[in-house]
Amino acid sequence: MSEFRPVATRRAFEDITAQIRDRLMRKSLQSGDRLPAERQLAEQFRVSRNTLREALRSLEIAGLVELKKGASGGAFIREGGGEAVVAGLSDLFRMGAIRPEHLTEARILVGTEVTRLACKRRNKMDLAALEANVRAAQAATGRGETARRAEINYEFHRLLARATRNPVLIVLTDALMEMTRHFVETIGYQPNRYVLPSRRRLLALLRDGDAAGAAKEMEQMLKRLQRSHLASYGKTK
Amino acid sequence: MSEFRPVATRRAFEDITAQIRDRLMRKSLQSGDRLPAERQLAEQFRVSRNTLREALRSLEIAGLVELKKGASGGAFIREGGGEAVVAGLSDLFRMGAIRPEHLTEARILVGTEVTRLACKRRNKMDLAALEANVRAAQAATGRGETARRAEINYEFHRLLARATRNPVLIVLTDALMEMTRHFVETIGYQPNRYVLPSRRRLLALLRDGDAAGAAKEMEQMLKRLQRSHLASYGKTK
DNA sequence: GACTATAATTGGTAGAACCATTGAAAGCAA
DNA sequence: TTGCTTTCAATGGTTCTACCAATTATAGTC
Numbered sequence: 001m002s003e004f005r006p007v008a009t010r011r012a013f014e015d016i017t018a019q020i021r022d023r024l025m026r027k028s029l030q031s032g033d034r035l036p037a038e039r040q041l042a043e044q045f046r047v048s049r050n051t052l053r054e055a056l057r058s059l060e061i062a063g064l065v066e067l068k069k070g071a072s073g074g075a076f077i078r079e080g081g082g083e084a085v086v087a088g089l090s091d092l093f094r095m096g097a098i099r100p101e102h103l104t105e106a107r108i109l110v111g112t113e114v115t116r117l118a119c120k121r122r123n124k125m126d127l128a129a130l131e132a133n134v135r136a137a138q139a140a141t142g143r144g145e146t147a148r149r150a151e152i153n154y155e156f157h158r159l160l161a162r163a164t165r166n167p168v169l170i171v172l173t174d175a176l177m178e179m180t181r182h183f184v185e186t187i188g189y190q191p192n193r194y195v196l197p198s199r200r201r202l203l204a205l206l207r208d209g210d211a212a213g214a215a216k217e218m219e220q221m222l223k224r225l226q227r228s229h230l231a232s233y234g235k236t237k
Numbered sequence: 238m239s240e241f242r243p244v245a246t247r248r249a250f251e252d253i254t255a256q257i258r259d260r261l262m263r264k265s266l267q268s269g270d271r272l273p274a275e276r277q278l279a280e281q282f283r284v285s286r287n288t289l290r291e292a293l294r295s296l297e298i299a300g301l302v303e304l305k306k307g308a309s310g311g312a313f314i315r316e317g318g319g320e321a322v323v324a325g326l327s328d329l330f331r332m333g334a335i336r337p338e339h340l341t342e343a344r345i346l347v348g349t350e351v352t353r354l355a356c357k358r359r360n361k362m363d364l365a366a367l368e369a370n371v372r373a374a375q376a377a378t379g380r381g382e383t384a385r386r387a388e389i390n391y392e393f394h395r396l397l398a399r400a401t402r403n404p405v406l407i408v409l410t411d412a413l414m415e416m417t418r419h420f421v422e423t424i425g426y427q428p429n430r431y432v433l434p435s436r437r438r439l440l441a442l443l444r445d446g447d448a449a450g451a452a453k454e455m456e457q458m459l460k461r462l463q464r465s466h467l468a469s470y471g472k473t474k
Numbered sequence: 475g476a477c478t479a480t481a482a483t484t485g486g487t488a489g490a491a492c493c494a495t496t497g498a499a500a501g502c503a504a
Numbered sequence: 505t506t507g508c509t510t511t512c513a514a515t516g517g518t519t520c521t522a523c524c525a526a527t528t529a530t531a532g533t534c
Contacts, residue, residue: 011517013294025331037484048519053485057250061298061351062328070527071483080334088321089405091299094262097317098404106405110356167335168326168343172409198434218298248486274515285488290516307496308514 012047016055017062019045024064024077029078035065038075072181082171089175098099100233103179104226108219111157113217115202118163119211124162127207131157134199141196146189153195154181187232194224245299249284253292254299256282257374261301261314268316272302275312319408326412330419337470340416343461345456347409352439352455355400356448362402364444370396371436378433383426391430424469431461 010018023029035041042052056075059065063084065075084096092098118126140149154177161173198221205214260266272278279289293312296302300321302312329335353441355363370393377386398410435458442451 013517021328021331024328027333031332039484050290050520051518053287054517056485057291057294058298061295063325064328067336067485068484068527069485069525071481072528073484073526080329080332082325082329084325084328085322088300088319088325089408091258091261091301091321092317092319092404092408094258095268095301095317096264097319102403102405105403109406111352126339141485166339166342167329167353168339168413169346171326171329176405196259209322250486277516287489288487291486293516304516305496306494306516308512309497310495310515312516 012045013055013058014053016045016047016052017058020055020059021064026058029077031077033077035077041075052062080167082167082174085171086178090178090182093179098179100183100230103176103183104222104229107180108174108222108226110169110176111222112170112215112219114161114164114173116211116215117166117169118160119206119209119214121165122163122206125189126159126233127203129159129205130156131203134196134203137196137199141191141198146191149191150181150184150189156199183229183233187229187236190228190232192228193222249282249288250292250295253282253284253289253390254295257292257296258301259273259316266314268314270314272312278312279421317404319404319411322408323412323415327415330416335416337420337467340420341459341466344413344417345459345463347406347413347451348459351394351398351410351458352400353448353452354403354406355397356443356446356451358402359400359443363396364440366396367393367443368440369401370441371433374433374436378428383428386428387418387426420466420470424466424473427465427469429462429465432458435470467469 020029022037029035036044038049038056039053042049045052056065056067059075060067061084063081064078066078067075068074089098093103120131137152137156140152148222157173157177158170161170164170190217198217202214202217202221205217257266257272266272273281275286275289275293279286282289293304295461296312297304298321300318301315303315304310304312326335330340359367370389371379374386374389374393377389394410394414395407401407435454439451439454439458441456
C-alpha cells in the first residue's frame with residue numbers, strides 16, 4: 001500500500017463546509033444557532049456569494065442547516081434528524097443498487113433486533129402509542145382505506161424503533177420504511193389478513209416484556225411479508 | 238391527522254434535481270452516463286448557470302453525480318456507493334445525535350447478524366480475503382503499528398459485510414466503521430489481546446459454516462470491545 | 475390597543491465575464 | 505511512421521453586479 005494519497009485540490013466551497021463542520025464538532029455551533037447572512041458570510045470567507053451559496057446548499061442537502069427567507073431569516077443549524085441518511089438509502093434503492101430482496105432481508109434482520117431491544121426498553125408511553133397505532137390500523141382496515149393502512153403500518157415500525165432509544169436503529173428503520181413505501185407503490189398494496197393479528201400478539205408480548213417471544217413474532221411476520229412482497233414483485237417484473 | 242400537506246414553494250434547483258432523479262429511477266439515465274455541459278443544461282432547463290450549479294452541487298453531495306473538470310469533463314452519473322449515507326451518519330455522530338453507547342450497541346446488533354449471514358453466503362474468495370486480513374493484522378501488531386492495526390480491523394468488518402451480498406448491510410457497516418474511527422481517534426487507540434485470538438476462532442467457524450457459533454463469537458468480542466471503549470470514553474469525558 | 479401600510483433584511487435567480495484545468499488535435503522532429 | 509511538444513478548445517470553478525420575492529420588524533393610523 002502506498003504512502004501517498006491522491007492530491008486533493010480542494011474547492012472553495014469544500015473548505016467552507018469543512019470549517020463549519022469543524023465548528024459543529026467542537027460545539028462552537030449548536031442546533032438553533034444562526035449563521036450570519038449570506039452576503040456577510042461571503043465577505044468573512046473572502047469568496048463570492050455564489051461560492052458561499054454552493055457551500056450552504058451542500059450543508060443543506062447534508063441536513064446540517066436549514067435556510068429561511070426574509071428578515072431575521074438565514075442559515076440555521078438543524079439538530080440531527082437523519083433525513084440525509086434516509087434520502088441516501090432511498091436513492092440507492094431508486095438507482096437499483098439496493099434491490100427488493102436486499103430490502104426485505106434487511107427488514108427482517110433489523111426489525112427482529114429492534115423488536116427485541118424495544119421490548120426491553122419500552123415504557124408506558126411507548127406501549128400506549130403502539131396500541132393507538134394498532135387501533136388506527138384496525139379502523140382504517142374496516143373503512144377499506146388501504147393507502148392509509150399502509151402508512152399506519154410503517155408508523156408502527158418507526159414507533160417501535162423509537163422505543164429502543166438508539167438513534168442508529170431509529171434512522172435505519174426510517175430509511176427501511178421509506179424504501180418499503182417506494183417498493184410497495186410500484187408493486188401495489190396487497191391487503192392481507194395476518195399483519196393485524198400479529199400486531200395484537202406482539203403488543204401482548206411487549207406488555208409482558210417477553211423479548212424473545214416478541215422478536216420471534218416479528219421475525220415470522222416479516223418473513224411472511226417478504227414472501228408476499230417478492231411474489232408480487234416477481235409478477236410485475 | 239389532516240388531509241393537507243404543507244405548501245412547498247419549490248425552488249428551481251429542487252425541480253431540476255427531481256427531474257434528474259426521476260430519469261435515474263426510470264433508467265433513462267444510468268451510471269457512467271454523462272450529462273450535457275453546465276451552460277447547455279442551464280439553457281435546457283431555462284435557468285441561470287448559478288441555479289443549475291446549485292442543483293448539480295446538490296446531486297454531487299447526494300452521491301448521484303461526479304463532476305469532472307476539463308475537456309470531455311462534465312457531470313457523470315455515479316453508481317450507488319453509499320458515500321452519502323456514510324457521511325450522513327458520520328455527521329449525526331459528530332453532532333452528538335448519535336452517542337458512543339448508541340454506536341457500540343448498534344455495532345453489536347448489526348455485527349452479529351452480519352456475521353451470521355456472511356457465514357451462510359461466504360465463498361472461497363471471501364474466506365481468503367478475511368484470512369489475508371487477519372495475517373496483515375498480526376503483522377501490524379508485531380511491528381507495533383497501532384494506527385495501521387486499527388484500519389485493518391475496520392477492514393475486517395467491511396469484508397465480512399461484503400460477504401453477505403446485501404448492500405444495506407454493507408453500507409451500514411461502512412458507516413458504523415467510519416463512526417468508530419472518529420470515536421477511537423478521540424479516545425485514543427487501546428491495544429488489546431483479545432481481538433486477534435477472536436479473529437482466529439471466527440475464521441475457523443466461518444470455514445466450518447457454523448453460523449450460530451460465528452455469530453456468538455462476534456457478539457462476545459463486540460461486547461468486550463464495547464466495555465473497553467465506553468470505559469475509555471468515561472475517562473476522557 | 476389592534477390593525478395596516480411601509481420599509482428593511484434576507485434568500486433566490488439571472489447574466490456576463492474571467493480563470494484554471496484537462497484532454498484532444500495539430501504540428502513538428504526523429 | 506512514431507513519438508514528442510505545442511496549441512487550443514471545452515469545461516468546471518469563481519467572481520461581480522443587479523434585481524426579484526418572501527418575510528418580518530417597525531412605524532403609522534384608526
